[in-house]
Amino acid sequence: MSLPPLPRATPWPSADPFLFCVHHLDEYPAGTDTLGPPSAALAGRSIGQDFAGVRGWNMYHGEEVPGFPYHPHRGFETLTLVRRGLVDHSDSLGATARFGAGDSQWITAGAGLLHSEMFPLVNADGPNPTELFQIWINLAPDDKHAPPTFSLIWAEDVPVVRPARASGDVTVALYAGELEGQLPPPPPPRSWAARAEASVAVWLIDMAPGAKWSLPPVAAGVVRTLYVFSGGIEGAESRVERLDAPSPHALVAGPEGAEVLLLQGRPIGAPVVSHGPFVMNDVAGIQTAIRDYQAGKFGRWPWGRPDPVHAIDAGRFAKLPDGTESRPGRG
Secondary structure, eight states, X not given: OOOOOOOTTSOEEOOTTEEEEEEEEEEEOOOOTTOOSOSSOOXXXXXXXXXXXXXXXXXXXXXXXXXXXXXXXXSEEEEEEEEESEEEEEETTSOXXXXXXXXXXXXXXXXXXXXXXXXXXXXXXXXXXXXXXXXXXXXXXXXXXXXXXXXXXXXXXXXXXXXXXOBSSEEEEEEESOBTTBOOSOOOTTSGGXXXXXXXXXXXXXXXXXXXXXXXXXXXXXXXXXXXXXXXXXXXXXXXXXXXXXXXXXXXXXXXXXXXXXXXXXXOOOOOEEXXXXXXXXXXXXXXXXXXXXXXXXXXXXXXXXXXXXXXXXXXXXXXXXXXXXXXXXX
């Protein structure tokens, strides 16, 4: 049975501790030397709120550069996995970065910060395809007001496992969670994923046509959600599947192969009250978050414009709030 494609740029419901996941897939046209508006005309778009996928791409909340100009977060984390294209990050902690090509960014908003995520179209001579997942992960009640943090994991540091018991070509990229003795770089210290008992895993699974692999068993109470975003899995009735059973679960790729995002974790089990970019445990927490944001308690925005992008030739880099800079392969 051929399953319908998952909607792009639309949140997919997830199981606690995950709040939701969005798959952005935009076939952007050529950019310009100034990283301004795309070379294609913007007529017919709802600039500032462009999510309709006109001609296969969106400006989102951007007016000149596609993406998400500065906005607040409190009470949860964002994990951004970029498969194609680039993201330019800036935040009120003073951190900046350009990442892509398998890199991942992990932000613990905690008590609150401002940040922007813009999609620079650095190729002026051809298309700029951009594909990423943004995953919102809840924080435990005692971590809702943790100090905000920014971290970036280069693709070169993401373990890729070929499971020993797989039949056919199967690879698993580990962004969180152990598999066959391999671990990715650690999550932020106040993340739910930093608690061993939470059993959090975020894996990208790539299976060749007809390949077979059984997910390893998990402890009782740990919940998995599978998103089959490309190809198909035999016997699947939906592209989104929730697995509650702790026993191994067999995956068999269809004739086109399969690409699967796995989200796994033990539920936090606390009440969730959300209002846009704020996720707290009660209405009073939301009201406080709004007041604190309006009072400027999420930090100062130091970048001069709401949608900053970096130099066209900046390459992939991360500059931390303390001024430390890293690049792929150089720490």
